[in-house]
Amino acid sequence: MAMSGDIKVEPVKAQMLSTRQDVVRGWTEVSDELVRQGQVELAMAVRKFVKELPAIRTERKWIRDRLLRRAAAERDRAVASWRAYRAEQQKAEERAKPREPDPVRERHLERPRKRWRDDRDGPTR
Secondary structure, X not given: OOOOOOOOOOHHHHHHHHHHHHHHHHHHHHHHHHHHOOOHHHHHHHHHHHHOOOOOOOHHHHHHHHXXXXXXXXXXXXXXXXXXXXXXXXXXXXXXXXXXXXXXXXXXXXXXXXXXXXXXXXXXX
């Protein structure tokens, strides 16, 4: 495998392609025979099966695909974790912001306070 992640052409792939063509040809012949016998629905099912055959992958290609999926999943988990952390930070920043002054409270704080004198009634005994 190259550093870019590309896979070098493997000699076995040509053989796999040839085998795949033989398999598809065989199933196509089965489907054609089913149509001749009047079993159209079954022939359509066979054609659908052939159409949905998975792509040819060598072992290296399979491993590469698995590694890429695992790396993508790990990246997605890391991004989700970072987003959750950032959301918590933003909530904390919002809580830490000074509140806008409450006008009623401000007026109350601005009024002069009455002083209580302990000596009003005279010296304590």
